[in-house]
Amino acid sequence: MTAPILSLADRMADIRPFHVMELLRRARELEAQGRDIIHMEIGEPDFASPQPVIEAATRFLARGDVHYTPALGITPLREAIARFYQDRFGADVSPERIVVTPGASGALMLALAATTNPGDTWLLPDPTYPSNRHLVRAFEGVARAVPVSADSAYQPTVAAVEAAWQTTTRGLVVASPANPTGTLLDLTQIDALRRCVHARGGHLIVDEIYQGLTYGVEASTALERMDDVFVVNSFSKYFGMTGWRLGWLVAPEGYAREIERLAQHFFISASTIAQQAALAAFSPACLEILEARRQAFAERRNTLLPALRELGFTVAAEPQGAFYIYSDISALSDDSEALARRLIEEAGVAATPGIDFGDNRPQQHLRFAYTTGQHRLEEAVERIRRALV
Amino acid sequence: MTAPILSLADRMADIRPFHVMELLRRARELEAQGRDIIHMEIGEPDFASPQPVIEAATRFLARGDVHYTPALGITPLREAIARFYQDRFGADVSPERIVVTPGASGALMLALAATTNPGDTWLLPDPTYPSNRHLVRAFEGVARAVPVSADSAYQPTVAAVEAAWQTTTRGLVVASPANPTGTLLDLTQIDALRRCVHARGGHLIVDEIYQGLTYGVEASTALERMDDVFVVNSFSKYFGMTGWRLGWLVAPEGYAREIERLAQHFFISASTIAQQAALAAFSPACLEILEARRQAFAERRNTLLPALRELGFTVAAEPQGAFYIYSDISALSDDSEALARRLIEEAGVAATPGIDFGDNRPQQHLRFAYTTGQHRLEEAVERIRRALV
Numbered sequence: 001m002t003a004p005i006l007s008l009a010d011r012m013a014d015i016r017p018f019h020v021m022e023l024l025r026r027a028r029e030l031e032a033q034g035r036d037i038i039h040m041e042i043g044e045p046d047f048a049s050p051q052p053v054i055e056a057a058t059r060f061l062a063r064g065d066v067h068y069t070p071a072l073g074i075t076p077l078r079e080a081i082a083r084f085y086q087d088r089f090g091a092d093v094s095p096e097r098i099v100v101t102p103g104a105s106g107a108l109m110l111a112l113a114a115t116t117n118p119g120d121t122w123l124l125p126d127p128t129y130p131s132n133r134h135l136v137r138a139f140e141g142v143a144r145a146v147p148v149s150a151d152s153a154y155q156p157t158v159a160a161v162e163a164a165w166q167t168t169t170r171g172l173v174v175a176s177p178a179n180p181t182g183t184l185l186d187l188t189q190i191d192a193l194r195r196c197v198h199a200r201g202g203h204l205i206v207d208e209i210y211q212g213l214t215y216g217v218e219a220s221t222a223l224e225r226m227d228d229v230f231v232v233n234s235f236s237k238y239f240g241m242t243g244w245r246l247g248w249l250v251a252p253e254g255y256a257r258e259i260e261r262l263a264q265h266f267f268i269s270a271s272t273i274a275q276q277a278a279l280a281a282f283s284p285a286c287l288e289i290l291e292a293r294r295q296a297f298a299e300r301r302n303t304l305l306p307a308l309r310e311l312g313f314t315v316a317a318e319p320q321g322a323f324y325i326y327s328d329i330s331a332l333s334d335d336s337e338a339l340a341r342r343l344i345e346e347a348g349v350a351a352t353p354g355i356d357f358g359d360n361r362p363q364q365h366l367r368f369a370y371t372t373g374q375h376r377l378e379e380a381v382e383r384i385r386r387a388l389v
Numbered sequence: 390m391t392a393p394i395l396s397l398a399d400r401m402a403d404i405r406p407f408h409v410m411e412l413l414r415r416a417r418e419l420e421a422q423g424r425d426i427i428h429m430e431i432g433e434p435d436f437a438s439p440q441p442v443i444e445a446a447t448r449f450l451a452r453g454d455v456h457y458t459p460a461l462g463i464t465p466l467r468e469a470i471a472r473f474y475q476d477r478f479g480a481d482v483s484p485e486r487i488v489v490t491p492g493a494s495g496a497l498m499l500a501l502a503a504t505t506n507p508g509d510t511w512l513l514p515d516p517t518y519p520s521n522r523h524l525v526r527a528f529e530g531v532a533r534a535v536p537v538s539a540d541s542a543y544q545p546t547v548a549a550v551e552a553a554w555q556t557t558t559r560g561l562v563v564a565s566p567a568n569p570t571g572t573l574l575d576l577t578q579i580d581a582l583r584r585c586v587h588a589r590g591g592h593l594i595v596d597e598i599y600q601g602l603t604y605g606v607e608a609s610t611a612l613e614r615m616d617d618v619f620v621v622n623s624f625s626k627y628f629g630m631t632g633w634r635l636g637w638l639v640a641p642e643g644y645a646r647e648i649e650r651l652a653q654h655f656f657i658s659a660s661t662i663a664q665q666a667a668l669a670a671f672s673p674a675c676l677e678i679l680e681a682r683r684q685a686f687a688e689r690r691n692t693l694l695p696a697l698r699e700l701g702f703t704v705a706a707e708p709q710g711a712f713y714i715y716s717d718i719s720a721l722s723d724d725s726e727a728l729a730r731r732l733i734e735e736a737g738v739a740a741t742p743g744i745d746f747g748d749n750r751p752q753q754h755l756r757f758a759y760t761t762g763q764h765r766l767e768e769a770v771e772r773i774r775r776a777l778v
Contacts, residue, residue, distance in 0.1 A: 006643050007592065009506050017650045048453030058450050064437030066632035102491050102634065105657055113527055117398050118507055131654040138502055140529045203396065243455035243661030245491065254395050261406045265520040265527070268494055271660045272632030
């Protein structure tokens with residue numbers, strides 16, 4: 001007598017993998033054969049975690065006292081995040097509204113689980129980070145794509161949100177800076193979207209995971225202008241702490257104590273070591289390191305963007321943040337997956353095909369991440385040039 | 390224009406807090422006033438994380454390379470867990486079936502999300518660890534309590550499961566050692582439950598979070614006898630790594646690659662530092678430390694159990710594992726919450742009222758955790774004795 005074979009919940013049919021993982025597997029195979037692969041598919045900074053963060057973790061570990069924390073996070077970290085909002089953005093955010101989570105994924109899970117009934121629809125731009133729609137689906141919500149194009153810098157407009165809104169719509173998720181496009185929303189645009197969403201009784205979630213990584217534009221937060229939206233953030237990208245798995249949610253007044261119950265059951269608490277280490281992330285010494293890294297990203301972007309354009313990739317909406325360039329490959333190919341395979345096999349360059357970000361003309365797009373050093377990027381451009389001849 | 394105030398999903402009405410948190414808040418208040426509180430409410434070992442684990446983490450941190458890992462966990466850790474099953478239990482578990490997660494909470498989330506359709510019912514013993522039913526609810530399943538009593542060592546019997554099974558039932562979750570009762574299921578009992586569940590097309594989830602913490606009984610795993618159930622485990626309890634937030638799921642053949650997709654979206658990956666540190670958890674030096682701690686827990690249990698009985702607490706089913714004694718207070722009070730408040734105010738002893746573990750006569754039960762040292766436990770017994778006069 002055996003268990004039913006793969007007796008799965010219906011939602012599993014809708015949960016897609018990251019397609020880039022297949023490509024990454026192929027990259028590892030080629031590397032095992034001695035080939036040199038330049039990784040432009042990876043959505044995490046190539047830098048090591050900042051030394052002040054490492055040192056704080058090491059000091060904490062020496063005490064050995066790695067016990068659970070309160071479900072919402074340790075008070076000093078919630079206060080440090082609130083101070084950061086004040087100091088950098090002039091935004092007044094009570095620590096009571098800040099929920100420390102295991103990565104931004106955890107923050108988004110809490111916001112969606114706390115607000116989404118079965119059948120409720122969330123509007124998500126397409127293309128966007130793929131996990132968002134899968135988390136909506138996990139809690140029995142329905143993700144509805146709002147196709148966006150370079151015309152609106154790949155961001156949803158009020159008109160598009162109004163047109164997509166239905167009686168079952170629960171809210172809208174936007175990201176600034178956005179993945180995969182690197183484009184921004186300014187505060188006036190976010191405020192207009194908020195008014196549109198709130199007028200319809202919905203929620204607005206603003207994904208600020210790439211906050212701080214902007215080039216030629218000052219970093220900002222929706223919280224400068226409004227306190228009645230959910231804001232998701234992370235120590236992974238700007239703070240260079242991916243593997244620590246730490247993020248946070250800023251919830252509108254009154255929600256944090258509701259979300260606390262969910263956080264207790266979902267996570268008990270976020271990593272204690274990561275929380276203690278993150279206290280050092282806001283130190284002047286650390287912020288100085290992070291600013292130098294931001295400048296390095298800016299230089300990479302300024303190298304890569306014109307080079308890709310010169311190679312025939314179209315980048316119609318200027319990427320101003322994150323570390324991605326989302327390119328239209330129409331002039332080169334009508335099949336981004338085939339082109340990605342060709343680039344990895346012939347040029348030893350890995351990039352992410354559009355299919356990972358939605359159903360809006362994915363075959364016409366490739367995402368290049370500049371999460372590898374300047375010289376490697378130049379080498380990648382040369383190799384792509386030769387492969388495209 | 391503001392967002393709707395507390396516009397929450399329906400599930401939130403069913404998500405209860407840990408009631409013990411209120412008690413803990415009161416304990417902190419009293420401590421701030423200078424009162425000495427003996428904490429017997431806390432479900433985590435009082436020991437620091439084992440030194441070999443701390444050292445492994447420190448060594449890893451010195452490299453600074455704290456990046457994401459594969460969603461299922463780093464291969465060496467999945468292999469180390471598989472070896473541990475082989476070496477300690479003679480159980481043959483392929484590393485392919487092992488999913489490394491952010492705590493056992495993450496493991497249970499994955500197993501439930503992968504198998505539970507809206508309206509599907511899971512049978513859970515009552516009393517049990519409260520988060521289980523809330524995680525079922527989070528994914529729109531329905532938790533159905535199977536009341537258990539000291540007569541069956543607070544474990545569900547095949548007859549009880551047969552009686553509770555309905556067409557909508559999706560499966561059964563059992564725990565051995567169990568929280569809050571410290572009681573065990575032997576492999577024959579688990580196998581009988583498995584046959585009962587599988588004959589009805591359901592899934593069995595075996596919670597082995599307290600595995601290794603048994604007294605007078607050899608530790609075991611369901612995996613010695615069967616490979617077609619979900620097994621949830623953790624580095625928190627036996628391995629003393631609560632704040633690291635690391636656990637694992639062993640899935641039946643074929644499920645891990647399905648669950649990988651969910652894990653990507655839910656967590657990206659578990660903490661890299663915790664995974665690297667956990668490699669040292671299976672070292673002979675570490676296992677020696679853990680065995681000494683297990684003996685310390687055994688001594689505490691052997692002190693506390695007769696002392697509580699002598700004070701008038703009834704413990705009808707012998708606790709043989711975890712670090713809890715679930716006592717019937719009927720001879721002392723008819724209101725466990727009132728008794729808990731009295732104990733904290735008058736004796737400075739914190740214990741957890743039954744309400745946190747379900748609806749099965751919670752007012753008649755208090756859970757005492759022996760997660761504090763031997764002398765403090767003796768002091769607690771004396772204080773309770775004086776308070777009960």
